[in-house]
Amino acid sequence: MKRSGEVDTEMDDEMQPEYDLSSVEQFWIGLGFEVERITEPALRFSKAPDFLLRRHGTAVAVCEVKSMGEFDYTVKVNHADGSFTETQHNWRESNRERVLHRADRAMGQLSYWNGDHALVNILAFVNHDPRVRSEEIAAALREMKGIDATFWFDAKGNSLEPVPVVVASEAGRQWLEGTMNLLLETRLKQASAA
16 A cells, blocks of 8 residues: 555556557568567566567568557656546657667667577567657668668557558668568558658
8 A cells, every 4th residue: 555645656668568569460460471479488578579570481580569658657646635646757858769769779679689680670669659750760760770670650549550651771671672572662651761
């Protein structure tokens, strides 16, 4: 039981809803990939990415899913009269910093699992904040070393936009087309290079 005036901080920064993982998994299956969830049961907090993607039994990519809600954490203050006050906050000052923090963590996980870069490194970013747009951050995501492509899904409630925006450098685009056989112009929306 919480005492009056005690602060309860719920941290959502690195948590992603299971439906985000399942929706991204279904997206890859819909594109014809075999999806294997990567687990490291010996570790309390896994450093591995979420998925290994295969095409005809051959591993072609690893994918880390990161979600971002409208707020990173909630502070709840319980009052003596039994009521409480709840305020929502973000860890970082700008939306750009919030997105890039998650991308940086994903890059670490992708590098941990695929350090020799034998497979395509993919960040599946699930955005639940209607004020954040992929166009604002695409250039910075494109420049991140260690992530070949970001698949940006905008979420509405518990469902994801069916076709993500793909943010990739020219080299990343070549990986997607050559190794994964994904043609950006015909099946996926590509973020503009501007």
